Amino acid sequence: MRVSSLGPWLLSLLLLTTGPALADNTADEADIAFELGNDAYSHGNYTEALRSYFTSYRLVPNRNVLFNIARCFEALGKFNEAYRYYNDLLGEDLPTEDASEVTRSLERLRPKVALVRVTTNPRGADVFVDRTDLGSRGRSPQTLALTPGRHKVLVRKDGFRPTEATVTVTKGRETPVDLDLGLITGIVDITGTPEGAEVRDNPNGPLLGRLPAKLRLSPGQRVLHVRAPGHAPGQYVVDVPAEGTLQLVATLSAQTRPTGRVVVTANHDGATVRVDGRPAGFTPTVVTLPEGEHVLEVESRDVRPMRQKVTVIPDKEVKVHATLRYEPPPVRAASKTLLSVDEAPASTTVLTPEELRAFGWRTLAEALAGVRGFFLTDDRTYTYLGVRGFSPPGDLNTRILILWDGHAMNDVWAGQGYAAHDLSVDLEEVERIEVVRGPGSALYGTGAFFGVINVVPRESLGLDRHLEITGAVGAMGSTLVHATTSWEDPDRSVLFSLAGMKSRGADTTLLGNPGPIVTGLDGEKAGTGSVRARLGNLSLVAQLHGRTKDVPTAPYGTVVGAQGTRVQDVRGFAEAKYERVLSQRVALSLRGAADLSRYQGAFQYGGDANQTNTDSGAADWLTAEARLLVGLFDTNRLTFGVEGQHQLRVDQKSVGPSMESDLETRKRSLVSVYALDEWRLHPRLNLSLGFRVDKYSDLDSLPLTPRLAVIGRPYDKGLTKLVIGRAFRAPNVYELFYEDNLLTQRLAGRLEPETITTFEVEHSHDLTQELRVTLAGYHNRISRLITLTTESAPTPGCGPEGAPSQCLVYANSSGETLAWGAEAGLHWQPGRWLLVDLSYSYVTLSNASQDVVQAKPAHLASGRFLLPVGNGDMRIATQATYQSSRVDGLSGADSGEALLVGFGVSGDYGRLRYFAGVNNLLDSRYAFIVGEDASAGPVPQYGRTFNLQLTGSF
Numbered sequence: 001m002r003v004s005s006l007g008p009w010l011l012s013l014l015l016l017t018t019g020p021a022l023a024d025n026t027a028d029e030a031d032i033a034f035e036l037g038n039d040a041y042s043h044g045n046y047t048e049a050l051r052s053y054f055t056s057y058r059l060v061p062n063r064n065v066l067f068n069i070a071r072c073f074e075a076l077g078k079f080n081e082a083y084r085y086y087n088d089l090l091g092e093d094l095p096t097e098d099a100s101e102v103t104r105s106l107e108r109l110r111p112k113v114a115l116v117r118v119t120t121n122p123r124g125a126d127v128f129v130d131r132t133d134l135g136s137r138g139r140s141p142q143t144l145a146l147t148p149g150r151h152k153v154l155v156r157k158d159g160f161r162p163t164e165a166t167v168t169v170t171k172g173r174e175t176p177v178d179l180d181l182g183l184i185t186g187i188v189d190i191t192g193t194p195e196g197a198e199v200r201d202n203p204n205g206p207l208l209g210r211l212p213a214k215l216r217l218s219p220g221q222r223v224l225h226v227r228a229p230g231h232a233p234g235q236y237v238v239d240v241p242a243e244g245t246l247q248l249v250a251t252l253s254a255q256t257r258p259t260g261r262v263v264v265t266a267n268h269d270g271a272t273v274r275v276d277g278r279p280a281g282f283t284p285t286v287v288t289l290p291e292g293e294h295v296l297e298v299e300s301r302d303v304r305p306m307r308q309k310v311t312v313i314p315d316k317e318v319k320v321h322a323t324l325r326y327e328p329p330p331v332r333a334a335s336k337t338l339l340s341v342d343e344a345p346a347s348t349t350v351l352t353p354e355e356l357r358a359f360g361w362r363t364l365a366e367a368l369a370g371v372r373g374f375f376l377t378d379d380r381t382y383t384y385l386g387v388r389g390f391s392p393p394g395d396l397n398t399r400i401l402i403l404w405d406g407h408a409m410n411d412v413w414a415g416q417g418y419a420a421h422d423l424s425v426d427l428e429e430v431e432r433i434e435v436v437r438g439p440g441s442a443l444y445g446t447g448a449f450f451g452v453i454n455v456v457p458r459e460s461l462g463l464d465r466h467l468e469i470t471g472a473v474g475a476m477g478s479t480l481v482h483a484t485t486s487w488e489d490p491d492r493s494v495l496f497s498l499a500g501m502k503s504r505g506a507d508t509t510l511l512g513n514p515g516p517i518v519t520g521l522d523g524e525k526a527g528t529g530s531v532r533a534r535l536g537n538l539s540l541v542a543q544l545h546g547r548t549k550d551v552p553t554a555p556y557g558t559v560v561g562a563q564g565t566r567v568q569d570v571r572g573f574a575e576a577k578y579e580r581v582l583s584q585r586v587a588l589s590l591r592g593a594a595d596l597s598r599y600q601g602a603f604q605y606g607g608d609a610n611q612t613n614t615d616s617g618a619a620d621w622l623t624a625e626a627r628l629l630v631g632l633f634d635t636n637r638l639t640f641g642v643e644g645q646h647q648l649r650v651d652q653k654s655v656g657p658s659m660e661s662d663l664e665t666r667k668r669s670l671v672s673v674y675a676l677d678e679w680r681l682h683p684r685l686n687l688s689l690g691f692r693v694d695k696y697s698d699l700d701s702l703p704l705t706p707r708l709a710v711i712g713r714p715y716d717k718g719l720t721k722l723v724i725g726r727a728f729r730a731p732n733v734y735e736l737f738y739e740d741n742l743l744t745q746r747l748a749g750r751l752e753p754e755t756i757t758t759f760e761v762e763h764s765h766d767l768t769q770e771l772r773v774t775l776a777g778y779h780n781r782i783s784r785l786i787t788l789t790t791e792s793a794p795t796p797g798c799g800p801e802g803a804p805s806q807c808l809v810y811a812n813s814s815g816e817t818l819a820w821g822a823e824a825g826l827h828w829q830p831g832r833w834l835l836v837d838l839s840y841s842y843v844t845l846s847n848a849s850q851d852v853v854q855a856k857p858a859h860l861a862s863g864r865f866l867l868p869v870g871n872g873d874m875r876i877a878t879q880a881t882y883q884s885s886r887v888d889g890l891s892g893a894d895s896g897e898a899l900l901v902g903f904g905v906s907g908d909y910g911r912l913r914y915f916a917g918v919n920n921l922l923d924s925r926y927a928f929i930v931g932e933d934a935s936a937g938p939v940p941q942y943g944r945t946f947n948l949q950l951t952g953s954f
Helices: 006-016 025-042 046-059 063-075 079-090 096-112 353-359 364-368 733-737 850-854
Strands: 114-121 126-129 142-146 149-156 163-169 174-180 186-193 198-200 207-210 213-217 220-227 234-240 245-251 259-266 272-275 278-282 285-290 292-299 306-312 317-322 348-351 374-378 383-387 400-404 430-437 451-457 467-474 478-489 492-503 508-510 517-519 524-535 538-550 566-581 586-604 612-633 636-655 660-662 669-682 685-696 704-712 718-729 754-766 771-783 786-790 808-812 816-831 834-846 859-869 874-883 898-909 912-919 945-953
Touching: 025 046, 025 063, 046 063, 063 079, 063 096, 079 096, 079 142, 114 149, 114 163, 126 142, 149 174, 163 174, 186 220, 186 234, 207 213, 220 245, 220 278, 234 245, 234 278, 259 292, 259 306, 272 285, 278 285, 306 317, 353 364, 353 430, 353 859, 353 874, 353 898, 353 912, 364 374, 364 383, 364 430, 364 451, 636 733, 786 850
Parallel strands: 114 174, 186 245, 259 317, 400 451
Antiparallel strands: 114 142, 126 149, 149 163, 186 213, 198 207, 198 220, 220 234, 259 285, 272 278, 272 292, 292 306, 348 430, 374 383, 430 451, 467 478, 467 945, 478 492, 492 524, 508 517, 524 538, 538 566, 566 586, 586 612, 612 636, 636 660, 636 669, 669 685, 685 704, 704 718, 718 754, 754 771, 771 816, 786 808, 816 834, 834 859, 859 874, 874 898, 898 912, 912 945
16 A cells, blocks of 8 residues: 555644643654654655654654554554554544544455454453453453454453453454453351341441341442441441452440541541541541540551540531651660650661662661661671761671660670671561660660660561562672561461572772782671561560671781681570560560570681681570569659579680680679669650669679650650760670780780760751651760770780781770760651651761771761652662761871762562662772771772562462
8 A cells, every 4th residue: 555655744733733732851752753753654664663653652642643653554564453553543532534534544454354343241341362461452342453263352350250252253354242241249248236227338328238138249348337226336347258258247236325426537548447446437437426535546558547535426526637647667675665766765767667678778787878877897707887986997896786676686705796697698577677876775784885776577477478488689699598488367476487698799809009909708608597486475586697708808917818718607596575464554574585606717827727727706695584664653654674694605716826725614694673764744845764783793893874865845846855874885705805826816804894975965856747857966975995906015925926026905995085976867758658868977086096086987978768659569769878088097098988879679569579779889989997907908898789689478
């Protein structure tokens, strides 16, 4: 068929005059694609014209482009496709002349195609041909052009049974297919009293039946209203099963009091309404209630529930509008009881499960990298958490207490707090992360120096899911597998999880510039197994984790590039906890646990196995705690606690080329008593006062650690927290008694506990209900800080043969180390998947050691952005963090300045959850000076990496 080259232009001009004008970049791009298609069409290049027309239509759908697509298919002799596009175009609201042109085109093609006319009862069903995975051909009624022969026509419509038919079509003829779709229903078998009571689906709706009755209803959740004269009406929320029967007993009580009506609306339609603890419908709704006072609850997904009292007046109507807004999960770590972030007696941040999934963080350290005041240091052996200017190299996170659902994970040998793959393989089991800044020894004792981090795992996968499998691949040859199975009912639950990961690490590690190059030797393997169970008030948890990490940085004077320098860590515990509410004002909590930790480090000082120094540490200990919560009156809550720990053994060994140092087993016991008194002095003023006393069997001192927090609302949109507290850290066995055959380090013998006193003020102002600005300032005074130092004078017998004879040794610093800091934050989160979080931190130190100053970035800035796409099933997340340089006090060299940007896309597709992300998107190149004992030179950090993850739930 020969077509005039002016045809598409003339029809396009005519149809374009009826559409809206688009004056944006997308419209411009669509116009260019359209013109390219016209040009190709005029030269008879119909395939190229199709490509351009399709591009234009994707950018700006337009019926004139659709017409040109049909003409191209017709010119190519693809009559089935041409007929389909002409037929789709005929469904548009066309002018009479254009509709006639399209109709003539269809009549012209009829002799060349085999047609099937599909009609259904009811209309609007999706029509498929031969296979459903090829996509829908449109909705009925629909005329389709098919290849002559036998075909299977399938129709689908929500709420109806799928139907199909086989049809034989012939060129030049139209074959009708008429299909009936059966309605899918369920039966609600409702019985009860009084007999004859009316059942409706809303108070003024049509009568569905009378008791007893078998109601055939469409599947899904709905509210049935049951009424009878002389009885109080009842509302019943039912979930009608598809093709099943639900038994429901409706019992109406005799009406003894007059009734009134409560009209409930909310800023979220479909929110669940409860009255006096019983379901009463979904907003908007009208509830008929007996006169008097009732408790009304309105809640919806993604937002904070509303709970208030309403007074019902006979024959009157009370209107209640619930303004629901998002609120972060409560926090337990600040006071050992669940409190909102605003009520917590400390500066607190909660990382929600939505953030954990959307940003794709694999480790606790990655999750904390964007939290206000936190920064990371990675020396390729461990990842260290810095907070408010402090992260001395080799600190092993001993001054941050890391909890796993309230159980302390810091070991008793070296006080190490695990933060990366040495804590767990990934964060798939984690429900939320609670970050509490400031001293926490008033509740937790030693180690809660700069802050407490509580990692809260989930208890189950949910009632409808029993198996979850995660697989991930990433940069540097990393692979990960995680499998979880669970079972749950209202009183019991069990969750079992296994996970493993492996990574070859960076191919090349550059130590210094210029400096030696180490190829490989950065591999890592980790595995985690855990089980959680709950039976009524009793809960059990057990976890075992192991990790092996190759060390490429030649620490402690080892040979650069030698195979075999590596560390291995194992950490496990089992805990039983019993919690029970004894009365309205008294609650009891009991827990007991057994813990273990194992460490082994191999360090190469020569070219063969005879030049290897092996360090090891092993500890086993028991802990028990009893806590009583007493509400003396409505505005006061008093917590008493007693905690004990007995270290069964703490062993450490150092085996060198020429000698073995098997240090004697150390044991330590301690008993602690703590109390926390929380007062609501005024609706705008709360007071929290706590203290703790710890008695160690091997320390002369008796640490007393108080904390005072004042939480006030000076005005409606303002929140001010003033915190004054004290914390301590007792020297651990490693710091007191470790020596490595006098190769590099000798034992300290005696150390005093280090202490910190903190003064902090934080003020938040709510610009709107979802937008908050926060300013904070703090001052820390640290005494007797324990750091690893180099003795100024030579030490006889210390150091390898031929090397300078100076030893490393742990010692208390003299004087006080002072810190002043300021922080600012902006947080906007109107829903679960929409987030903007900005923060800035500044700190300056005085009278601090070189190692402490060297590891401190003065400026930290971070931004986290989370954006839902469409209905929220897909999310885009971005995190950007800037850290200023860290200055080496001796050489004056700068290290660590970087702008780190991460980007991720995540979402849910049915029972599948996916994540694809990139860390260090800009591939920033930076390194940390971590000290000669930890590395032979500055340690470069990882460049751009990626991570792909897929999770299926069944």
